[in-house]
Ligand SMILES: NC(=[NH2+])NCCC[C@H](N)C(=O)O
Ligand SMILES: [Mn+2]
């Protein structure tokens with residue numbers, strides 16, 4: 001893995017149904033992300049945050065695709081930045097922000113790695129289209145958009161589509177899928193490890209299988225980590241908590257196994273909501289998980 005990391009914050013919450021994840025990048029920086037990764041042996045450059053408009057100054061034009069124009073604009077900018085970071089030979093680490101920012105991150109990464117893999121840790125599928133979404137919140141749509149399904153303005157960011165292949169995706173930690181998402185997953189043959197499989201075979205086996213499934217057939221893997229994949233008892237500071245999630249320990253094991261696999265090309269940590277957090281615990285957990293994913297070791 002690259003020893004040079006570039007951090008970029010995206011304080012976007014227009015893709016989510018409630019306010020707060022716009023403060024995620026600050027909370028994660030306050031939890032010392034840069035120092036932690038430097039101590040793990042990396043050179044870290046922090047570019048600061050992208051410009052993101054404030055919801056109060058905009059109105060929802062289309063309730064099926066809330067804040068489409070603004071979300072599109074931010075993701076376009078993010079895609080270009082991520083592309084540039086990779087061109088510089090550095091590793092992009094994106095701090096969210098709501099999960100709609102995966103649209104931009106994946107677009108930027110995919111422009112270099114057309115056969116990229118994606119490991120998507122999430123309580124949700126985030127694979128809705130405007131037709132199937134029960135909320136119209138774009139953070140529930142980024143995987144579908146990256147697969148080429150959704151509003152043309154989002155799908156066509158960087159002027160190519162699709163960005164990823166269904167057989168190069170693994171979703172881990174799912175326990176809240178909408179009806180349309182279940183159908184999408186089935187018709188496209190996307191691999192999903194729900195909480196059922198994690199309970200049944202354990203996180204170690206889930207990660208062994210995931211790594212085996214992606215390692216040889218992709219040209220590198222993007223890690224998209226929604227903090228709501230964790231159990232809300234461990235990580236309370238998320239906008240859409242769902243009971244019965246991945247534990248702190250399972251999360252770390254998964255990240256350590258990803259570090260061992262040595263195939264990451266990019267990563268993003270999203271949906272940290274400091275308003276709902278308890279003394280910045282969720283942001284601190286996010287930083288710990290990053291450190292593990294980047295190979296931090298006790299001994
Ligand atoms: N990134 C997230 N937290 N997504 C939650 C999505 C919830 C629901 N499936 C929706 O489409 O609105
Ligand atoms: Mn998500």
Ligand SMILES: [Mn+2]
Pocket residue numbers: 122123124226228229240
């Ligand atoms: Mn989620």
